[in-house]
Amino acid sequence: MGVLKRFTKAVDGTIPVPALLYEDEDLLASQEGVGIYDGTEKSPKHQNGTIYTTTHRLFYIDHSHARSRSFALDLSHVSRTDYYAGLFTSSPKIMLYLHANSTSRSSNISGAELETWECEVCSYKNPPGLSPAASKVCGLCGVPRTSVKNSSIHPTPIPTRLKQPSMSTHLSTSLPSSTANLHTHTSPSSSPSGDVATGQDGEIPCPACTFLNHPSLLTCEICGTTLPRPNGVSRHLAARSAPSSRPITPSADDDKDEDDVDDTSEASRLIRLSFRKGGDKAFYAVLRRSLLGKAWETKHLGGSRRSVTQHTNSGRGGINSLLRTVENTTASNQSNMENALQDLESLAVKAREMVRMAEELNERLTAVTASSSNNTMTGSAVIEPEEATFIRSSLSQLGLQMTNAPVTLDMIRDERRWHEELARELSGVLQGNGSSWKRPGDDGEQTSGGMMRKRGIIALDEVWGGWNRARGVALIPPSTFLLVLPHLPSYTSPPIHMRTFSSSGLSVLHTPPYTKAAFAARMVGLLTLAGPRTTVEVAQEEQLPIGLAQEMVIEVEDAGEICRDEGGSGVGIFAGRDGSGEVRWWVNIFKGYVWDGQEG
Amino acid sequence: MSLSPHTTPSGNLLLGFLLPSIHAAPPFFTQQPNPATQAIVTEQWSRLILSYARHRQLFTVRVEDAEVTGGEWDEILRNDRINRRLRSSHLAYILEQMAAKNQLVYDPPKQSRSALLYWRTPEEWAEVLHEWASTTGQLNTILTFYEIIEPPVPSPLSGIPMQILRKAIHILTKTNRAQIIAVADGEGVRFLPGNAGK
Numbered sequence: 001m002g003v004l005k006r007f008t009k010a011v012d013g014t015i016p017v018p019a020l021l022y023e024d025e026d027l028l029a030s031q032e033g034v035g036i037y038d039g040t041e042k043s044p045k046h047q048n049g050t051i052y053t054t055t056h057r058l059f060y061i062d063h064s065h066a067r068s069r070s071f072a073l074d075l076s077h078v079s080r081t082d083y084y085a086g087l088f089t090s091s092p093k094i095m096l097y098l099h100a101n102s103t104s105r106s107s108n109i110s111g112a113e114l115e116t117w118e119c120e121v122c123s124y125k126n127p128p129g130l131s132p133a134a135s136k137v138c139g140l141c142g143v144p145r146t147s148v149k150n151s152s153i154h155p156t157p158i159p160t161r162l163k164q165p166s167m168s169t170h171l172s173t174s175l176p177s178s179t180a181n182l183h184t185h186t187s188p189s190s191s192p193s194g195d196v197a198t199g200q201d202g203e204i205p206c207p208a209c210t211f212l213n214h215p216s217l218l219t220c221e222i223c224g225t226t227l228p229r230p231n232g233v234s235r236h237l238a239a240r241s242a243p244s245s246r247p248i249t250p251s252a253d254d255d256k257d258e259d260d261v262d263d264t265s266e267a268s269r270l271i272r273l274s275f276r277k278g279g280d281k282a283f284y285a286v287l288r289r290s291l292l293g294k295a296w297e298t299k300h301l302g303g304s305r306r307s308v309t310q311h312t313n314s315g316r317g318g319i320n321s322l323l324r325t326v327e328n329t330t331a332s333n334q335s336n337m338e339n340a341l342q343d344l345e346s347l348a349v350k351a352r353e354m355v356r357m358a359e360e361l362n363e364r365l366t367a368v369t370a371s372s373s374n375n376t377m378t379g380s381a382v383i384e385p386e387e388a389t390f391i392r393s394s395l396s397q398l399g400l401q402m403t404n405a406p407v408t409l410d411m412i413r414d415e416r417r418w419h420e421e422l423a424r425e426l427s428g429v430l431q432g433n434g435s436s437w438k439r440p441g442d443d444g445e446q447t448s449g450g451m452m453r454k455r456g457i458i459a460l461d462e463v464w465g466g467w468n469r470a471r472g473v474a475l476i477p478p479s480t481f482l483l484v485l486p487h488l489p490s491y492t493s494p495p496i497h498m499r500t501f502s503s504s505g506l507s508v509l510h511t512p513p514y515t516k517a518a519f520a521a522r523m524v525g526l527l528t529l530a531g532p533r534t535t536v537e538v539a540q541e542e543q544l545p546i547g548l549a550q551e552m553v554i555e556v557e558d559a560g561e562i563c564r565d566e567g568g569s570g571v572g573i574f575a576g577r578d579g580s581g582e583v584r585w586w587v588n589i590f591k592g593y594v595w596d597g598q599e600g
Numbered sequence: 601m602s603l604s605p606h607t608t609p610s611g612n613l614l615l616g617f618l619l620p621s622i623h624a625a626p627p628f629f630t631q632q633p634n635p636a637t638q639a640i641v642t643e644q645w646s647r648l649i650l651s652y653a654r655h656r657q658l659f660t661v662r663v664e665d666a667e668v669t670g671g672e673w674d675e676i677l678r679n680d681r682i683n684r685r686l687r688s689s690h691l692a693y694i695l696e697q698m699a700a701k702n703q704l705v706y707d708p709p710k711q712s713r714s715a716l717l718y719w720r721t722p723e724e725w726a727e728v729l730h731e732w733a734s735t736t737g738q739l740n741t742i743l744t745f746y747e748i749i750e751p752p753v754p755s756p757l758s759g760i761p762m763q764i765l766r767k768a769i770h771i772l773t774k775t776n777r778a779q780i781i782a783v784a785d786g787e788g789v790r791f792l793p794g795n796a797g798k
Contacts, residue, residue, distance in 0.1 A: 532626075557633065557634055558634060560634050560636050560637055563627040563630075563632050563634070563637050564627060564630055564632060564633070565625075565626035565627040565629075565630050565684075566630045584626070586625070586626070586627045588637060589622065589625050589627060589628075590622070590627075590628075590632075590637055590640035590641055590644070591637075591640070593622055593640065593644065595620055595644070595647060596605050596620050596621050596622075597605060597618050597619055597620030597621075597622075597623070597647075597648060597651065598617050598618040598619075598620075598651050598652075598655060599618075599651075
């Protein structure tokens with residue numbers, strides 16, 4: 001009984017356990033059907049419940065009286081564990097031996113973990129919900145909470161606290177953590193009124209201006225800073241905890257007997273978990289791992305203020321830690337980036353391998369199809385092509401099509417030859433040369449034609465995009481694309497040339513009918529036959545995009561084959577009547593014009 | 601596209617002006633971006649303006665003439681039949697080109713909004729002037745400038761701008777065929793039977 005009382009802290013078991021956890025605490029395992037032995041005897045109130053282990057604590061949630069009988073035990077109290085496998089009717093048990101010199105004191109700051117507090121050094125607002133250890137240290141700068149005030153204070157020798165074990169039950173619910181902390185640092189002989197943090201007559205030094213305020217004031221008389229609340233409470237503490245400084249611990253009602261038991265005896269520090277429904281081994285393993293992990297120690301300040309000071313001195317706080325954090329972040333970013341790049345590289349290697357394998361597969365399929373077509377009588381011959389088609393379409397969906405594998409630089413070493421090969425490939429994309437670039441899954445009409453099957457002229461960017469889409473892998477950069485283009489005419493029929501419009505710099509690929517001269521001749525013919533035409537009409541006639549037609553018409557104009565009539569220069573109020581300023585193109589009527597007006 | 605010359609409706613046939621066929625072509629009224637094409641356009645416009653000016657005895661042309669209707673240049677700067685007119689910017693460009701060819705001179709100088717047309721050069725004017733003086737028997741007679749510009753009997757010189765007249769007389773004085781004489785109310789000129797010309 002006494003052991004449970006001293007080391008555990010009541011929790012409301014109606015709240016789901018995950019909601020009880022600190023923010024830095026993880027739920028690891030649970031097991032129902034567990035009974036608790038307080039010392040060597042069964043604890044009658046805790047005989048059927050579920051036990052949870054987390055990185056920081058053990059929870060016991062009672063089945064019948066979840067609200068009143070549940071409790072939590074900090075794993076930091078556990079010094080040693082033992083396992084009893086069970087015998088006949090005796091259930092397997094886990095023995096938890098607790099530290100002789102620790103109590104559930106750390107649970108005193110139950111209030112603290114639920115409130116936001118502001119670091120006095122960096123003004124970081126620490127969120128609530130961290131474990132007691134973590135909440136004692138500022139999450140940003142690592143400076144311990146209230147350490148400004150207390151860092152100069154010598155830590156209280158441990159025995160002092162041993163003499164006040166029963167206090168926890170009184171303090172735990174009502175006192176904020178700093179009260180406890182302040183009290184912890186009370187020198188062994190001193191009464192609470194002698195607390196260093198307070199003035200002679202209980203006056204409270206302002207944390208901002210150090211003015212000693214009257215104890216009943218809540219805010220500093222001089223600067224208005226909120227005074228540390230604990231001091232106000234500490235008077236209550238003084239009244240209430242007066243017995244604690246007495247050498248002999250006053251006994252609470254229900255633990256009279258046990259308190260007299262020698263602290264050093266094992267039984268007084270033993271809690272046993274009895275697993276009535278099994279699951280003991282797994283649970284024990286998890287528990288041991290949790291104990292070894294000592295998650296509470298990563299930020300553990302323990303009951304000893306000394307450790308805090310040491311942590312602080314060792315550079316955990318202040319600007320050093322900030323700098324170190326930044327360094328760590330940079331380093332981890334760097335390594336992440338490197339890893340990612342390595343992954344990418346290996347991916348590229350794999351892709352090449354896959355291309356090769358797909359090629360082999362495709363060849364084999366072709367061979368099989370060819371051989372099976374020889375003996376069409378067998379049943380498999382009927383099925384084979386379907387499968388082959390399926391595999392090939394799958395490959396093509398992955399961008400791995402083989403009879404027409406994208407040409408990559410790896411395949412051809414010589415750069416010039418590479419460009420020529422690319423030109424050959426591009427010619428296939430543009431003009432569609434039968435077998436090449438036919439995707440098995442697609443309907444032939446769309447792909448076998450090539451991009452320029454129906455169009456005589458096509459913008460360069462569209463070609464580039466279409467080509468790369470067709471390649472799927474090992475995309476061609478624009479620079480290479482431009483290098484390939486000069487080779488193109490020798491691989492295309494009719495030859496496809498590149499042409500750049502001087503006015504806008506737009507580049508296009510075109511077939512012979514779209515050369516400057518051919519187009520000019522065609523346009524002059526059109527204008528001669530059909531009369532003046534606007535650009536839009538020309539575009540319609542030529543089935544070209546209007547922008548492209550505009551470019552080409554302007555080139556013709558530059559050549560002096562045509563001239564323009566800007567309709568906007570009309571007469572009178574109907575100036576914009578025809579075409580409203582739209583340019584109409586005329587054959588160049590000025591060329592060879594002879595004056596036929598008034599002479600003399 | 602079949603363009604034909606057109607005679608301006610001026611009531612009587614003698615005064616009608618034969619517009620060139622190109623005047624009926626809409627592109628003629630557009631400033632062409634192609635420099636070669638525009639050169640032809642400018643050349644034809646220059647010729648049209650000068651011949652029209654000679655026909656109508658017009659000496660000045662202003663850029664504004666392309667914008668305001670009802671002016672004496674309407675017949676050529678506009679073509680209502682094809683609903684086109686010459687833009688003032690285009691006219692200004694043409695005038696600039698004409699000035700470069702000494703077909704006109706900006707008047708007053710140092711601006712480019714209005715100009716005197718040289719449909720006869722000052723040298724030609726000098727000859728015309730001398731011939732007029734001799735044919736009308738006014739050699740050795742002192743004439744004021746006013747009498748030359750607005751003679752009682754209309755002459756080829758009627759309405760000639762003072763600047764052109766002055767230049768013409770200046771040219772004649774150099775060959776001793778005229779003499780500028782200061783008279784009471786300004787300047788006068790006496791034409792002498794010269795040896796040059798004729």
